Amino acid sequence: YPVYMKLLLRGLEVWFNDPAVTTPVLKLAAELAMNRNQRLQFDVSSPNGILLFRELSNIICAYGEDPTLVYSIT
Secondary structure (H helix, E strand, O other): OHHHHHHHHHHHHHOOOOHHHHHHHHHHHHHHHHOOOOOOOOOOOOOHHHHHHHHHHHHHHHHHOOHHHHHOOO
């Protein structure tokens, strides 16, 4: 699972302005976070919930960053 999350994160970084990429990735992140269908079940002592939260947080933060600020020349 960590490999695929990095792929989603990189896709958002590269195609930040393409809704054909950002919308499905953000919908997947929302589905994983809300867990409506109870597909994800972690043991009480398992750190997987925290790790999943960290990966989803990275995806949301990557989408929220303004890439024009990084590359602007003043």
